[in-house]
Amino acid sequence: MLDLMGDAGPAIEPLPGRLTRHHLTAGAWVDVLPGWVSGSDDIFETLLTEVPWRAERRPMYDGVVDVPRLLRWYGRDEQLPHPALTEARDRLSAHYRAELGEPFATAGMCLYRDGRDSVAWHGDTLGRSSRADTMVAIVSFGSPRNLMLRPRAGGAETLRFPQGHGDLIVMGGSCQRTWEHAIPKTARPVGPRVSVQFRPINVA
Numbered sequence: 266m267l268d269l270m271g272d273a274g275p276a277i278e279p280l281p282g283r284l285t286r287h288h289l290t291a292g293a294w295v296d297v298l299p300g301w302v303s304g305s306d307d308i309f310e311t312l313l314t315e316v317p318w319r320a321e322r323r324p325m326y327d328g329v330v331d332v333p334r335l336l337r338w339y340g341r342d343e344q345l346p347h348p349a350l351t352e353a354r355d356r357l358s359a360h361y362r363a364e365l366g367e368p369f370a371t372a373g374m375c376l377y378r379d380g381r382d383s384v385a386w387h388g389d390t391l392g393r394s395s396r397a398d399t400m401v402a403i404v405s406f407g408s409p410r411n412l413m414l415r416p417r418a419g420g421a422e423t424l425r426f427p428q429g430h431g432d433l434i435v436m437g438g439s440c441q442r443t444w445e446h447a448i449p450k451t452a453r454p455v456g457p458r459v460s461v462q463f464r465p466i467n468v469a
């Protein structure tokens with residue numbers, strides 16, 4: 266999982282011509298590029314140790330439950346915790362500029378401490394993404410976990426996209442409105458994973 270060349274710094278490959286697009290139903294798509302960021306050990310270490318992770322609690326039924334992952338959200342003008350993440354965001358913005366029509370701006374981060382941490386089925390439908398096509402680009406660091414996708418309309422099979430150290434997945438088109446995604450819990454022994462989600466402004 267971790268890079269063999271431990272002291273090699275992060276390197277971010279150019280995006281043009283390397284992404285594979287999967288067209289889903291209803292105008293949704295995902296682009297994938299495994300191993301987009303190499304030499305990611307340094308980024309992962311920084312994310313684990315320097316991000317001020319927060320535990321959240323949310324109302325559920327008649328009680329309050331712990332959100333099963335730690336969170337941190339970086340606004341448009343906030344310095345990201347590692348320069349390679351700024352470079353990743355800027356490369357994504359440049360590559361998708363024509364199709365997206367605006368840059369990626371915010372960075373949401375999740376820390377899945379082990380296989381018991383997860384995110385339940387949902388679409389990122391707060392803000393403009395409830396009505397309009399948009400993109401959410403996710404870069405993963407650390408232990409691999411599965412990102413699952415299923416159409417809201419039901420019917421089609423659930424799709425599984427394994428997300429490992431340095432992998433990129435971009436959900437685009439109507440994906441947030443017409444499909445749902447999840448990171449399921451796993452009984453396999455897995456170490457921590459951090460995901461960094463880049464979104465345009467007013468998409469969450």
Ligand SMILES: O=C(O)CCC(=O)C(=O)O
Nearest residue numbers: 375384389403412448460
């Ligand atoms: O961790 C991931 O890859 C997905 C996180 C996610 O879906 C979210 O924060 O909205």
Ligand SMILES: [Fe+2]
Nearest residue numbers: 387388389446
């Ligand atoms: Fe999400």
